[in-house]
Amino acid sequence: MTSATIPGLSGTDNVPTRHKELLAWVAQVAELTEPDSVVFADGSDAEWERLTGKLVEAGTFTRLNDEKKPNSFLGNSDPSDVARVESRTYICSKEEIDAGPTNNWMEPSEMRTLMSDLYRGCMRGRTMYVVPFCMGPLDAADPKLGVELTDSEYVVVSMRVMTRMGQAALDKIGDDGFYVKALHSLGAPLAEGQADVPWPCNDTKYITHFPEDREIWSYGSGYGGNALLGKKCYSLRIASAMAHDEGWLAEHMLILKLISPEDKAYYIAAAFPSACGKTNLAMIQPTIPGWRAETIGDDIAWMRFGEDGRLYAVNPEYGFFGVAPGTNWDSNPNAMKTIDQGNSVFTNVGMTDDGDVWWEGLEGKPDHLIDWKGNDWTPESGTDAAHPNSRYCVPMAQCPSMAPEWDDPKGVPISAILFGGRRKTTVPLVTEARDWQHGVFMGATVGSEQTAAAEGTVGTVRRDPMAMLPFLGYNVGDYFQHWIDLGKNADESKLPKVFYVNWFRRGDDKRFLWPGFGENSRVLKWIVERIEHKAAGIETPIGVVPTAEALDIDGLDTTVEDVAEALAVNSDEWKAEIPLIQEWFDFVGEKLPTGIQDEFDALKQRLGA
Numbered sequence: 001m002t003s004a005t006i007p008g009l010s011g012t013d014n015v016p017t018r019h020k021e022l023l024a025w026v027a028q029v030a031e032l033t034e035p036d037s038v039v040f041a042d043g044s045d046a047e048w049e050r051l052t053g054k055l056v057e058a059g060t061f062t063r064l065n066d067e068k069k070p071n072s073f074l075g076n077s078d079p080s081d082v083a084r085v086e087s088r089t090y091i092c093s094k095e096e097i098d099a100g101p102t103n104n105w106m107e108p109s110e111m112r113t114l115m116s117d118l119y120r121g122c123m124r125g126r127t128m129y130v131v132p133f134c135m136g137p138l139d140a141a142d143p144k145l146g147v148e149l150t151d152s153e154y155v156v157v158s159m160r161v162m163t164r165m166g167q168a169a170l171d172k173i174g175d176d177g178f179y180v181k182a183l184h185s186l187g188a189p190l191a192e193g194q195a196d197v198p199w200p201c202n203d204t205k206y207i208t209h210f211p212e213d214r215e216i217w218s219y220g221s222g223y224g225g226n227a228l229l230g231k232k233c234y235s236l237r238i239a240s241a242m243a244h245d246e247g248w249l250a251e252h253m254l255i256l257k258l259i260s261p262e263d264k265a266y267y268i269a270a271a272f273p274s275a276c277g278k279t280n281l282a283m284i285q286p287t288i289p290g291w292r293a294e295t296i297g298d299d300i301a302w303m304r305f306g307e308d309g310r311l312y313a314v315n316p317e318y319g320f321f322g323v324a325p326g327t328n329w330d331s332n333p334n335a336m337k338t339i340d341q342g343n344s345v346f347t348n349v350g351m352t353d354d355g356d357v358w359w360e361g362l363e364g365k366p367d368h369l370i371d372w373k374g375n376d377w378t379p380e381s382g383t384d385a386a387h388p389n390s391r392y393c394v395p396m397a398q399c400p401s402m403a404p405e406w407d408d409p410k411g412v413p414i415s416a417i418l419f420g421g422r423r424k425t426t427v428p429l430v431t432e433a434r435d436w437q438h439g440v441f442m443g444a445t446v447g448s449e450q451t452a453a454a455e456g457t458v459g460t461v462r463r464d465p466m467a468m469l470p471f472l473g474y475n476v477g478d479y480f481q482h483w484i485d486l487g488k489n490a491d492e493s494k495l496p497k498v499f500y501v502n503w504f505r506r507g508d509d510k511r512f513l514w515p516g517f518g519e520n521s522r523v524l525k526w527i528v529e530r531i532e533h534k535a536a537g538i539e540t541p542i543g544v545v546p547t548a549e550a551l552d553i554d555g556l557d558t559t560v561e562d563v564a565e566a567l568a569v570n571s572d573e574w575k576a577e578i579p580l581i582q583e584w585f586d587f588v589g590e591k592l593p594t595g596i597q598d599e600f601d602a603l604k605q606r607l608g609a
Ligand SMILES: Nc1nc2c(ncn2[C@@H]2O[C@H](COP(=O)(O)OP(=O)(O)OP(=O)(O)O)[C@@H](O)[C@H]2O)c(=O)[nH]1
Pocket: 272, 273, 274, 275, 276, 277, 278, 279, 280, 281, 298, 299, 321, 322, 323, 325, 326, 327, 331, 453, 503, 504, 512, 515, 516, 517, 520
C-alpha cells in the first residue's frame, strides 16, 4: 500500500499506477472531499490485518473468537442504516424517459451539483481509499473493472471479500484502460479532535447512477447494497445499461449446477427478489436420491450468447453477502460450512458470550447474548437478536458446494431460467412458459411480498419484474423489449426454457404448503425432465404445471393434499390478478412492448377474464 498526500497527487512516483486520468480523478475527488490522507488499497493480507485492526480500535468491529470463527469480525450498524434505500436511489440518465417509471430520476448536472455540495469536505478527518476491483474473473476477455473511492474501512475490507480487489485489478486497468468510477462517502466528516462513532453515516442518503457515463455516486450510507458499489450499483444497475447497449443481460440471478443420476449437468439461473431464496437455492442439497447440486453464483448473473448459440452465464462476484436469519445447519449446511471457515464480516447479528455469532433460526439458542443494537439479550427479551436483514460476508472460494467452473471466464451454458417471488396465494409451485416470449411475460409480471432487504412495509405485494425492480439502470419497457429481442435473434432450440416458481404459497392456516429448501430439488427434477421431454405436464391458462404423478414426492413429509394445493391453478385467483397486472402495465406506460401486451391479451382470453 502506498500513500500519497493531498493535494500533492501531482508527485506520482509513490503511487501504484501511471493512469493519468485515474490519478486526476482521485486528485479531483480528494480536493472536493478533503480527506486527511489518500491510500491505494492493494488487497493484501497485511492490508486486511491493518484495516480490520483499525476497525476494532474504532469500535466498528469486534473480533470474533478465533476458535469459532477464525479471522472474522462483527460490525453492527447504526439502527438507521440496515438496508438498501430504494427511495434514495437514482438513475440520472440525461433524459427522464430513459430512467423510466420504476426509477427515481434527476437531471444529471443538477444531481452532480447537489451531491458535490454534500461531498465538499465530507471526508475531513478520514482516509480516502482508492479501491481498484474487477467484477468477474480477472482473466476474462473483457474484464469489467472499476475503482471505488471510499472513506470507509468497512467498505474496503468488504470489497476485498466481495470482488477481485487490489493491485491485480489496478494492473488490469493499466496506464489508460477503462474503469467504472464509483465514489462513496459515509458523509460523516470529523472535526479536529472530534471522536468518531462506531458506525458513521448520514441521515441524508443518495445512491446515484449516471448510466451514460458509467459512473456511481453514493453518499450517507455504509450498508452493503448502498456502499459496496461493485455489487448492485455496478453489476446490476450500470451493467444492465451496458448490457442493453451491447446485447447481453445483467440479472439478479443465482446460478446453479444440477447433476442428474445419469451424471448429466444442467445449469439453471433463477431470479427471485431480495430475501426470497436465491442463496438457499444456489447452495441446495437435493433430498432426492442420485441428484447432486453445485454452486456457480448466488445473486448476480451476467449472461451472453456464446458462439454455439447458447446463453452463457458468469458470476461477477467473489463473495457471498447472504441473509443471516434462517440460515442454519438444516436449511443451508453449505452456507454454515462456508462461514465456519472464517475470513468473514458479519453485520447486525447477535454476539454470544463466547465470542461467536447468533441469529434467529440458528441452532443452539443461547441463554444470553449481546444483540445487534448492543443490548443484553435473553430468549425472554421478546426482541430479535439479529436484524431481519443481517448479513454474512464471506469468500465464495470457501464454499464446499462451489462447482470447479464457478470462476471460468467463459461462463456456463444455461438450460433453464426460473422466475419467482414470495406469494401466499395464486402462483403455483411451478409453471412452465409456453415459449420464450411467454417466459418474458412471466418474468415481467412477477409479484412478491416486500421483505426486510429494503426499507418499506414488509408483506405488501409489489410487481418486481425479473426481480430487477430496484436494480434496473434504464427504462423497464426497454428492458422487456431487450429480453424479447434477445430471444428473437437467438436459435430458439438453444434458448433456455423458462419457469415460474413459488416456494411460499400458504394454506388457510398460514402454514407453507411446500417444505422448500432441499425439497425444491423435486421441482428442479421436474424442470430437467421437461427439458428432456420426459415429464408430463398439464396445459393451463397460465402455462404448463406438473401432473400429480409427474412431480416426484417419494418420501416427502408433506400431505398429497398440500402438494395439490401448492400446484393448483385457481382461475378465480388468476382473474383477480388480471387488474393488478393491468395496473402494473399502465405504470410501465408507453414503452410496454407489444409482445408483452399480446401475451397479456392471450392470458385473459384463456382465463375468460
Ligand atoms: N419457506 C421457504 N423459505 C425459504 C426458502 N428458501 C429460502 N427461504 C427463506 O428466505 C429468506 C431469504 O433467503 P435467501 O436465500 O437468503 O434470499 P436471497 O434471494 O439470496 O436474498 P438477497 O441476498 O437479499 O438477494 C431466508 O429467511 C430463508 O430461510 C424456501 O424454499 N422456502
